[in-house]
Amino acid sequence: MAKRKVYGEHREFQARWEAEYMFTEVKGKPVCLLCGESVAVMKEYNLRRHYETSKKHKDRDKNMDTEQRLQKVEELKRGLKSRQALFTKAKSQSEAAVKASFLVAEEVAKSARPFREGEFIKSCMLKVCDAVCPDKRQLFSNVSLSRNTVAERVNQLSTNLKEQLVEKGKDFIAYSLAVDESTDTTDIAQLSIFIRGVDSSLTVTEEFLALRPMHGTTTGQDLYEEVSRCVNEMGLPWEKLVGLTTDGAPAMCGHRSGLVARIRERMRDENVTEELTAYHCIIHQESLCGKALKMEHVMTIITRAVNFIRAKGLNHRQFKAFLGELDTEYGDLPYHTDVRWLS
Known part of the structure; x- marks a missing residue:
C-alpha cells in the first residue's frame, strides 16, 4: 500500500475548530489563538492534542460556555490580526x-x-x-x-554590479579592454582596466572592470598577470578578445615583453586565429599631437609659462585675478603634465 501524503488528502480547516480548539487558519496553517503556535498538519487529532496537552493555555477557557467561547475567539482573532499588521x-x-x-x-x-x-x-x-x-x-x-x-553597503553594491557585469559578459560575442597604469598619492601603482563588449543584439556595454593596486614592480609580466587574472574572474573567453588599448609605455606595448605582446602570446597558446588589434590610449592625444606636429618650440614656451605661474602662490593668485578681470571662460589652469596636457 502506498504511503499517504499530506498534500494529497485535501485537508481543509473546519469552522467548528475555532470554538472547540481555539484555532484559526493563517496562510493555510492552523494557528492556536491562545499561544500563537502553529500545527504542522491540519488534522483534528493534532489540534485537539495541542489544545488539551499544551501547558501554555491549560484551563484558560475551562468554565466558558459556547457563546463566551465564540466571543473569546473573535477577540483573539482581532488581537492576532493587529499583531500581524504591526x-x-x-x-x-x-x-x-x-x-x-x-x-x-x-x-x-x-x-x-x-x-x-x-x-x-x-x-x-x-x-x-x-x-x-x-x-x-x-x-x-x-x-x-x-x-x-x-562601507558595507558600498561593498555590497560593488559586488552586485560585478555580478551583473559577469552575467552580461556571458552574452558577449566580442569585447575589448583598455588598460592604464598610474601612481597615486601614496606612490602605489594603480592598474585601471575597462571593458567594452557587444552582444548578439549589438548592444554595447562599456564598464569599469577593475582597479588593481600593484605594490611591487610594474613590468609587462606583472601587468599581464593582473589583466589575465581579471579576465579569468569574469569568465571571459580569450577568443572573443578583439582589441586592447594601452599607453605608449614599454611595459605596455613592448614588442617582446610588453603587455600587448604577452596577451598575443596567450591568445596563440589558446589557439585563437583572430589577430588582436592594439590601440594607443586616446587620453594622451594632446601630447601625441604636440609631438607628431613637431611643435616642441611652442610647447616648451607654454610649459615654461605654466610652470612659472604655478611655481609660486603669488604668481598664481595674480594670474587668477587677471583672468577674472578679463572675464575669461577658464579661471585657472593645472600643472603641465606630459600625459594630460590641459585636458
Whole structure:
C-alpha cells in the first residue's frame, strides 16, 4: 500500500475548530489563538492534542460556555490580526530604512567622499526632519549610516554590479579592454582596466572592470598577470578578445615583453586565429599631437609659462585675478603634465 501524503488528502480547516480548539487558519496553517503556535498538519487529532496537552493555555477557557467561547475567539482573532499588521508595518519600515541606507551609500561612493560622511548626512536629515516633519523622526533615526554600515553597503553594491557585469559578459560575442597604469598619492601603482563588449543584439556595454593596486614592480609580466587574472574572474573567453588599448609605455606595448605582446602570446597558446588589434590610449592625444606636429618650440614656451605661474602662490593668485578681470571662460589652469596636457 502506498504511503499517504499530506498534500494529497485535501485537508481543509473546519469552522467548528475555532470554538472547540481555539484555532484559526493563517496562510493555510492552523494557528492556536491562545499561544500563537502553529500545527504542522491540519488534522483534528493534532489540534485537539495541542489544545488539551499544551501547558501554555491549560484551563484558560475551562468554565466558558459556547457563546463566551465564540466571543473569546473573535477577540483573539482581532488581537492576532493587529499583531500581524504591526509586524508587517515594522517590516515595511525596516525595508525602507535599509533601502534609504543603500541610496545614501551610493551617493557617497559616487561623490568619492569618505564613508564617515554618512553620519554627517544623517545628522542633517534629522535636523531637517525636526523642522519639517517631527512626527517622522523615528523613521529617519532607523536609517543606519555609520561608517561601517556605509562601507558595507558600498561593498555590497560593488559586488552586485560585478555580478551583473559577469552575467552580461556571458552574452558577449566580442569585447575589448583598455588598460592604464598610474601612481597615486601614496606612490602605489594603480592598474585601471575597462571593458567594452557587444552582444548578439549589438548592444554595447562599456564598464569599469577593475582597479588593481600593484605594490611591487610594474613590468609587462606583472601587468599581464593582473589583466589575465581579471579576465579569468569574469569568465571571459580569450577568443572573443578583439582589441586592447594601452599607453605608449614599454611595459605596455613592448614588442617582446610588453603587455600587448604577452596577451598575443596567450591568445596563440589558446589557439585563437583572430589577430588582436592594439590601440594607443586616446587620453594622451594632446601630447601625441604636440609631438607628431613637431611643435616642441611652442610647447616648451607654454610649459615654461605654466610652470612659472604655478611655481609660486603669488604668481598664481595674480594670474587668477587677471583672468577674472578679463572675464575669461577658464579661471585657472593645472600643472603641465606630459600625459594630460590641459585636458
